[in-house]
Amino acid sequence: MLLLPVCFGHSWAGEILALTGARIIDGNGGAPLEDGAIVIQGSEISAIGPASVVPANARVLDLADMTLLPGLIDAHIHIGGSGGGSADPREFTPTAVENSLLSYLKFGVTTIYDMAAHPSLNSMKTVLETGELMGPRLYGNGFGITAPGSHPIRLITELGLLEYLGPFYFQVDNVADAREAIRSISAQQVDGIKLFHSRVEAGTTRFDADMEKLKPDILHTLIEEAHTRSLKVYAHTSFPSEVREFVEAGGDVVVHSVHMAETGANEVFELMAERDVAYIPTLAVFEGGYTSKPDSFFSPQLHDKVWDVLLASITAPDSVVLASREVPGLLNDRERSLEIAMANLGRALQTGVRIAMGSDAGNAGMLHGATVLREIQLMYEAGMTPMQVIVAATRNGAEVIGRGEELGTLEAGKLADIMVVNGDPLQDLSVLGNVELVVKNGKIINPGELEFKEVPQPTGDGF
Ligand SMILES: [Zn+2]
Numbered sequence: 001m002l003l004l005p006v007c008f009g010h011s012w013a014g015e016i017l018a019l020t021g022a023r024i025i026d027g028n029g030g031a032p033l034e035d036g037a038i039v040i041q042g043s044e045i046s047a048i049g050p051a052s053v054v055p056a057n058a059r060v061l062d063l064a065d066m067t068l069l070p071g072l073i074d075a076h077i078h079i080g081g082s083g084g085g086s087a088d089p090r091e092f093t094p095t096a097v098e099n100s101l102l103s104y105l106k107f108g109v110t111t112i113y114d115m116a117a118h119p120s121l122n123s124m125k126t127v128l129e130t131g132e133l134m135g136p137r138l139y140g141n142g143f144g145i146t147a148p149g150s151h152p153i154r155l156i157t158e159l160g161l162l163e164y165l166g167p168f169y170f171q172v173d174n175v176a177d178a179r180e181a182i183r184s185i186s187a188q189q190v191d192g193i194k195l196f197h198s199r200v201e202a203g204t205t206r207f208d209a210d211m212e213k214l215k216p217d218i219l220h221t222l223i224e225e226a227h228t229r230s231l232k233v234y235a236h237t238s239f240p241s242e243v244r245e246f247v248e249a250g251g252d253v254v255v256h257s258v259h260m261a262e263t264g265a266n267e268v269f270e271l272m273a274e275r276d277v278a279y280i281p282t283l284a285v286f287e288g289g290y291t292s293k294p295d296s297f298f299s300p301q302l303h304d305k306v307w308d309v310l311l312a313s314i315t316a317p318d319s320v321v322l323a324s325r326e327v328p329g330l331l332n333d334r335e336r337s338l339e340i341a342m343a344n345l346g347r348a349l350q351t352g353v354r355i356a357m358g359s360d361a362g363n364a365g366m367l368h369g370a371t372v373l374r375e376i377q378l379m380y381e382a383g384m385t386p387m388q389v390i391v392a393a394t395r396n397g398a399e400v401i402g403r404g405e406e407l408g409t410l411e412a413g414k415l416a417d418i419m420v421v422n423g424d425p426l427q428d429l430s431v432l433g434n435v436e437l438v439v440k441n442g443k444i445i446n447p448g449e450l451e452f453k454e455v456p457q458p459t460g461d462g463f
Pocket of ligand 1: 077078115
């Protein structure tokens with residue numbers, strides 16, 4: 001560990017801070033700057049370059065042997081889901097959410113995008129912005145729109161969550177309701193609109209679901225109404241044909257891999273590249289719980305960055321992650337989906353589609369923060385270079401969520417969100433797990449000092 005004379009959240013109010021002596025990967029994809037310096041004033045980067053950019057009056061933090069890169073951006077998460085195995089009631093406490101937010105910082109993630117649906121997105125944004133709650137920047141859709149009874153309505157019904165989560169989904173089957181849904185959602189200060197346009201459903205085998213999709217006139221209306229309000233439209237899709245319908249209707253971001261077919265994928269990626277529709281592959285979620293064998297992934301160092309209640313819940317006897325492994329056909333199905341998704345990521349890359357990184361954390365077994373490392377590894381295995389993966393997880397992520405002006409790269413004038421890792425991630429991406437320091441909004445955070453809060457063990461009824 002670095003021994004640094006810095007305190008938790010210290011901001012050096014009024015002072016100029018310089019991070020020096022490090023390798024700098026700025027997020028734009030060019031060659032790294034060796035022995036570079038970043039100057040921070042207030043919440044912004046004021047200069048980046050060789051040591052000569054550091055003003056004489058700056059407070060200097062020497063970071064030799066370290067690599068500086070933009071704070072990571074996880075462009076697809078669900079803060080409303082614990083990411084655990086749903087086997088411990090402590091997972092569903094407000095404190096669990098706070099601990100998951102800390103996990104993001106421990107993994108160097110300074111921005112997250114909630115892809116729907118969380119009951120209290122707006123209030124969480126507020127407490128994160130004021131600093132009342134410690135965590136990454138939070139953006140999101142808050143709500144989802146789907147065809148009546150389609151994904152994820154059936155899934156949340158089966159999980160017994162309809163009463164709790166149902167109000168955050170609009171099920172529309174006519175144009176008037178589509179208009180009303182967008183009007184109503186946009187009144188909630190959301191950052192985008194999430195649509196489900198898929199005839200298969202997560203949590204089922206590919207053969208036992210053939211859900212209704214959004215009808216063409218409804219799809220068009222939803223996208224048009226969202227764009228009128230300057231909101232981007234994000235879609236859950238599965239087949240190439242669904243992606244094509246979404247893109248041709250004017251959609252902006254495809255938030256999962258094309259994971260149901262390879263045939264026809266190339267043509268769809270060509271169309272996406274032409275219209276600059278971005279792609280978030282979410283490979284890890286197709287693995288079906290990389291966390292179910294924790295010893296193979298969680299080194300002691302990584303283990304410390306995860307609230308142990310969540311990991312224990314995943315391997316508990318009543319874990320839904322383990323139970324899902326007993327669903328006939330589901331594992332084979334996911335394995336095949338992952339193969340298709342990996343192959344299609346290669347195609348998307350070849351075609352020049354803009355790719356961003358998203359973990360889909362919050363789903364069962366997809367831990368907040370930790371899943372980013374797994375996702376990054378899978379993107380690399382699918383054929384992306386370490387630099388391409390880093391650009392996807394930084395600059396592209398910021399652009400895809402509409403924050404490219406202020407976040408995603410290390411450049412003068414941008415917000416100072418920086419990740420400091422020990423080693424060279426261009427040689428080995430697992431180095432991204434060695435987070436020594438995080439800078440968010442110009443403030444230095446020592447991840448080793450972020451302590452998970454305890455929640456009392458449940459005592460029976462009324463917990
Ligand atoms: Zn998702």
